Amino acid sequence: MSAIKQNYNPEEIEDRWYAVWEQNGYFKPDFKAPKSPFCIVIPPPNVTGSLHMGHALNATIQDILTRWRRMKGHKVLWIPGTDHAGIATQNVVERELSKEGVSRQELGREAFIERVWTWKAEYGGRIIHQLKKIGASCDWSRERFTLDEGLSRAVKEVFVRLYDEGLIYRDNRLINWCPRCHTALSDLEVEHEETEGRLYFIKYPLADHSGSVTVATTRPETMLGDTAVAVNPEDERYQQLIGKELELPLTGRKIPLIADPAVDAAFGTGAVKVTPAHDFNDEAMGKRHKLPSISVISEDGRMTVEAGEKYKGMDRSAARKAVIADLKELGLMVEEKKHTHAVGHCYRCRTVIEPLLTIQWYVKIKTLAEDAVKAVQEGRTRIIPDSWENNYYAWMRDINDWCISRQIWWGHQIPVWYCPECKNDKGIVQGSIIEHIFHKPVALKDGRTVNGGTYAELRAAGLGHAEIIKNSKVIRIPREVKSFCRREELKVCPGCGSTNIIRDPDVLDTWFSSALWPFSTLGWPDMTEDLKTFYPTSVLVTAFDILFFWVARMMMMGIKFMGDVPFRDVYIHAIVRDAKGQKMSKSKGNVVDPLIMIDKYGADAFRFSLAAFAAQGRDIRFSEERLEGYRHFINKLWNATKFIIRNEAFWTKEPVYGQEKNLDIASKWILSRLAYTVEEVNRNLENYRFNDAANSVYHFIWHEFCDWYLEITKSVLYQEETTKEKNLVVNCLFFVLEKSLQLLHPFVPFATEEIWRNIFDPEHTIMLTSYPEELPRFIEAEKDMEALLNAVNGIRSIRGELNIAPSLDIRADVKVDSKKIGEILKQNLAVLKKLTRTKDITIGTDVQRVKGSAVSVQDGMEIYIPIEGLLDVRAEVGRLQKEMAKIDESLGFLNKKLQNEDFLRNAPKQVLEKDKAKYDDLIAKKGKIEETLSLLKTIT
């Protein structure tokens, strides 16, 4: 005898079943499964992260797909893992250290990294735990970390190969720099924000004192590094001045007035200061005009010696104030205006970005991007919804080379060594590369001299990266020596044998390693069984905010190194916002914690809600009320199960198909509705329409199975004796329950498992049963059922609207239009009575309305409920008039349509037929109601 607990209590069942699944290895791929491999790699959450709504939605969708495919018989693998998240993690640990009063510099690189690993060991598993809480069926035995040994090997391999092909190079140019994180950032890692600032108009005197030119700038402090002023060549105001020299205020330097078409004559004064070392536009202009670059801001955001003695060492914001004050004093500040413009901020710490001239490593991106675009154009990878395709193309077309070096410690250290001693130009390369850097004494502008030494020593002496590079000699490496001792750490310079070699201190952008995720997690560079089986992966599930950061780069790397796209489909889901539609963020304090939701409502209800919210192409506003509603749904399922179990004694477990002839209409109907739902759910999941899939199973279970079928079966089930009929109905109940549980399992894994084990198979999991597919429909039964539903609805409607007390015994007379409908109703007389709480019902084609009866006109029948004396005639008249009004409105609409010759000529036949039939029905109905109304009126 099966027994489930009286009350549905998610807490009690969820952890228990998860442990069972994991211990039994149900999450591992079954290589013997009949259908094709199905693989998903999880977007690796940051180790620093804790589960937020976005992760929850993301994981739920992947788990639904994974469980569904597993049940359908695919070889399913879902690989989990985490990302080392370079800057983010380093910042977290640095903050921890600063509480102890230690800086990472004081600790030293090695000790610091060790400290991060310790931190990771302690807190890094948190998010994995949380993923388990929501039921994610990942194969944890294959869990990866972007900084683990295997992935590090993949990273190094990719770096070296790209380097050998000339696709990785080093260059000295402007880069987005975060003075707080003290590192370079890629274009993507800069977030632009509209900021209210000021536009300053500054007078630059002509060197011959014959006048002046006024420039407009938002960043007066950078003027100290100006090397020209530019105007548009067409600008008539400046024709006479082009080519003349100006005297740069506060410095006395002479700079030229140049003409460049990039200057917008309409903006400001039409004259723009040019600072090639601190502005991307100016850098380009500087290159065109061969202007020198003067760096006046250093890597920590302070002014350099180049800025002049007065400003040296000042913070850039202090320097701005000082420059403004000084200009005012000189009478050169003409005007200040309010001005809003976009200012770049570091995506990790919100500090204002500083464009700085530094040497960095870059990936040449153009050819890689072209292939990635082609792959989508040719449909080798589909992006769903496809509205994202254009964004993808646009971004790929405008893409700049990818800056991959970061001046932090936590990450994949760049596999490049430098030899300060080696004089042999052919020197080097290690798993890599060695470049000779500054072996000559370097004279600096401030008068100091640096006597060579290693790169690290110079950094320690207080020199900036850029300074060192600028003053050093970089030697190009001949191609033939590029690939050398690839995978080992380099100890000795292969060129000169020196052991005094230094590794490049920079690490790679976090996204460099995650770009390899779809194949590195499967074992690449080794051609493992997993890699052979599961690459390309089936679908990548992600939010749009990392489409460029991650998806685009995976596309490029996958195509480059595997020769095929990394995934067949990319499903882009919504961002979860709060109830007001705002992005959830800690600073706004509007974050909804998924774990609290799980505590309150259970993981099943939570998952189901997320699925039901996940309409394509639209953001989700999270609503706790709806979540509550879906918990009620699971509770409903639970209670329905209790009801069904009570009849277990009559369950013969015979198959329901094969004896359709003996089945009653309702049973055939529910089987047919089930078949319809199964088809819909499968189709919707196939198309990533999770909300539609969730809604259709919800509607079926609640409003068809529970509301109708369960109620209908009661009239048979409550009979004392055991009959064949009773057995059939019970078998049908159990069958539909079983299929419903399976249908629901990908959405609601825990409760379905609990119920399944209790009823159908205590020894085996529902996880590995077959997903319902292609059941037979019984269209005729569905049509016949309409008659029964109409009769019930008609009687209920009268009861409800006339407010007839349920305790009042009533009877009903049903005049049917055809014998067939009469037969159907007669067969289900007991049901009809029970559902309408009617004592007695007469059915026939010749039934007459008795005086004092309320009337309901339904398709195929008229229903009379005699309530002599009790009939509130006015209420009944009102009710019927309301119905008449509705009918008249519809008739008016149809009339217009059917009298329109264009409609008759052009509309498709089916539409025409349908409308005609509808019209006839309405006319008939109208006639009947009119008749009744006139009768009622004669009474009053």
Place this chain on the structure above:
RNA sequence: AGGCGCGUAGCUCAGUGGGAGAGCGCUACCUUGACACGGUAGAGGUCAGGGGUUCGAAACCCCUCGUGCCUACCA
């Protein structure tokens, strides 16, 4: 500045050319032998506004208003 999206019931949202739907909320009635986390019956909408295409538009096109996001080197 460009690009993308959204505006449908009180709220949150489905609905990609044939008479407006769901969940929650609301109203009335009901402790009927699974479930009050329930049942039954209801109320509630010029589908933002204007123009166009069409026999027919919430849906397709154009414009306006409102709103959200993405991209960008506007000094």
